Amino acid sequence: xxxxxxxxxxxxxxxxxxxxxxxxxxxxxxxxxxxxxxxxxxxxxxxxxxxxxxxxxxxxxxxxxxxxxxxxxxxxxxxxxxxxxxxxxxxxxxxxxxxxxxxxxxxxxxxxxxxxxxxxxxxx
Amino acid sequence: xxxxxxxxxxxxxxxxxxxxxxxxxxxxxxxxxxxxxxxxxxxxxxxxxxxxxxxxxxxxxxxxxxxxxxxxxxxxxxxxxxxxxxxxxxxxxxxxxxxxxxxxxxxxxxxx
Numbered sequence: 001x002x003x004x005x006x007x008x009x010x011x012x013x014x015x016x017x018x019x020x021x022x023x024x025x026x027x028x029x030x031x032x033x034x035x036x037x038x039x040x041x042x043x044x045x046x047x048x049x050x051x052x053x054x055x056x057x058x059x060x061x062x063x064x065x066x067x068x069x070x071x072x073x074x075x076x077x078x079x080x081x082x083x084x085x086x087x088x089x090x091x092x093x094x095x096x097x098x099x100x101x102x103x104x105x106x107x108x109x110x111x112x113x114x115x116x117x118x119x120x121x122x123x124x
Numbered sequence: 125x126x127x128x129x130x131x132x133x134x135x136x137x138x139x140x141x142x143x144x145x146x147x148x149x150x151x152x153x154x155x156x157x158x159x160x161x162x163x164x165x166x167x168x169x170x171x172x173x174x175x176x177x178x179x180x181x182x183x184x185x186x187x188x189x190x191x192x193x194x195x196x197x198x199x200x201x202x203x204x205x206x207x208x209x210x211x212x213x214x215x216x217x218x219x220x221x222x223x224x225x226x227x228x229x230x231x232x233x234x235x236x
Contacts, residue, residue: 035225044126044213044227044228044229044230045162045170045213045215045227045230046227047224047225047226047227050225058223058224060224061221061222061224064222094169094170099175101158101160101175101176101179102176103158103176107157107217107219107223107225108157108158108176108217109225110158110160110172110175110176110215111160111162111170111172111215112172112175112181114169114170114171115169116168116169117169
């Protein structure tokens with residue numbers, strides 16, 4: 001079965017750190033671009049970071065310098081290390097597989113498979 | 125404040141047709157980047173509904189259709205059903221600043 005399973009969420013104090021993991025199965029993980037997308041309570045979606053199959057990395061300005069995305073292809077697992085966490089980082093964090101829409105332009109990638117998400121709460 | 129603007133809510137009766145707009149600018153939709161649409165049922169993760177402006181993944185009913193023109197895109201749902209009640213998001217790429225994949229603010233569809 002094709003699926004993504006996130007873990008590692010929880011309650012953390014402002015300024016703290018957390019590492020999220022996403023276990024992938026049912027597809028060739030090593031060749032696929034992957035992303036972390038977050039959704040603050042009652043709010044919309046924000047793509048915070050993406051890593052391509054060749055290791056190219058993208059970050060949203062809101063997390064640049066604080067979050068680090070990585071992948072372990074031997075374990076079929078995606079990670080995001082989140083440091084200097086702030087209250088506005090509170091959100092459900094989804095792991096998502098990217099797919100080429102057919103234009104072969106990375107800017108046209110879409111999110112074709114999502115995990116169930118893991119909740120990160122930043123609060124004292 | 126998203127660079128892709130969607131109406132906060134739309135509604136329709138069962139069997140009716142509704143459309144959801146997604147308005148962008150010359151740095152995203154108007155630059156020719158693809159628009160994709162996602163459906164998020166209550167309490168669940170988003171699911172892709174339309175990719176590359178007009179294409180439906182296998183398993184998505186043909187009641188859902190997408191279109192794109194100039195700096196905007198639309199999602200149309202015909203034969204509205206109770207299970208269509210959900211949040212809908214458009215998504216594209218925006219080339220301002222360092223560039224990023226962006227979502228619209230989302231539209232809540234209520235089936236009356």
